[in-house]
Amino acid sequence: MQNTRRRVIALMGVMAALTASFVSGPAMAQGAYPSKPITIIVSFPPGGDTDALARLYAEKLSTRFGQPVLVDNKPGASGTIGNAYVAKAPADGYTLLFTPNTISTATLVLKSNSGPAYDVLNDFTPIIQAGSQSLFLVVNTATGITNVKQLVEEAKAGKLKGYASPGSGSPMHILGETFNKAAHVKIAQVPYRGSGPAVVDLVGGHVPMFWTTLGPVLPHITTGKLLNIAVADPKRSPLQPNVPTLAEAGVADVNVGAWQGLMGPKGMHADVVKTLNTAMNDILKMPDVQSKMNILALVPVGGEPATLGKLTASDYTRYAKVIKEFGIQAD
Incomplete structure (x- = not known):
């Protein structure tokens, strides 16, 4: 009888340990992020604004995380090749996309079946809007x-x-x-x-x-x-404060700007998104980062992931009408 009771107690202990491991396992895995190198995809060739910014942020993220953060350029088809690559990547936070706002319109301006397909509104996880650029x-x-x-x-x-x-x-x-x-x-x-x-x-x-x-x-x-x-902004640019807006110059309702943002595949864990968002918000406040962004004529933005998600959706809806009206297509 005593031996039976000991076996029952031992079995209960094993079950409790297994239950604890199932409960804490995912949390521990997320808490360990990142535990290996991160790759940031840039859908354009090296040398442009987007590539320069991605490499700047990659360097800072690498220092912060203690893991290599690499930039991989995958240009072609108006950026859709690199975008599609990230959309289909595992949603573990180790493959990210740094992109200009052309992601909102890239699939809209391509000729039919001339580039990879993806859903810009549903195939990505927004992380942060890094900066804005006036036109x-x-x-x-x-x-x-x-x-x-x-x-x-x-x-x-x-x-x-x-x-x-x-x-x-x-x-x-x-x-x-x-x-x-x-x-x-x-x-x-x-x-x-x-x-x-x-x-x-x-x-x-x-x-x-x-x-x-x-x-x-x-x-x-x-x-x-x-x-x-x-x-072409609603307000004057802090980088060129003496230059009037188009509205001030007599042409109203022409507000088109550019932005840069960090995204990942859909379905990323909220803790991983928060880790990346917090790190990027801190990086965007660094004086040397702001100085380098100023050279590229970008204004740091930052904020919550939802801000980038709403901006992407707004651009997609708004510019889809313009692209259709004027028959705009990529080269």
Whole structure:
């Protein structure tokens, strides 16, 4: 009888231990994150703003976590190759995506069946909006144009016929067509393969105006070869406070900006998302990080994951209408 009671007590102890391991196992596994290297996918070639930022944050995250954080570039098909790769990756927090806001529109501007398919609203877990970038209207000073009103008048008179963009289907292309509609003008897009070639032609006088982020054109604005005449934000940019908004310049309801954000595959554990979000919010407050972002003309944002999720969904809904209306497609 006594032996039986001892066996029962021993068995109860084993069951209790097993129960505790089942309850605490997942929590312990999540608490150990990260326990191996993390890879951040960038869906564009090395050298651009997105790649530079991803490498900056990867370095800081590596120091904070004590694990290697690597950047892997997977360019192609307007970013959809890298995006789809992350969408299909395990949702364990070890494969992430650092992306500009083109993720919201990439599948919308591609020709049918020309790129990998994924659902931008349901196939990703938002982690944090890292920064925002204003889009500006910049002209060659040799045009003699000094403000938006004058630019619109010259466009209506047929003297201004083309604007440069860094590529068909880009936010700048969407902005250019939105501006055309609001200002009642017809200025044709002149698409380039990136901002670099567009800036060369703008400075050379081959194209009169350019919708762009600030970084690629700032050196030429400083030398006086280019003039920044408007920002496509509801408020003036803190990086160019003397430049009026399009609304202030007389063209209302044209607000198109750019942003950069960190995401993962759908289904990531809340604790892992919180760990990454907290780390990134701290990193975005670092003076050296803010200084480097300022060089790239980005304003740090941060905040909760939901902020990025709402922004992505809002951009998708809003720009889908514009893309359909103007038949915008990627090159």
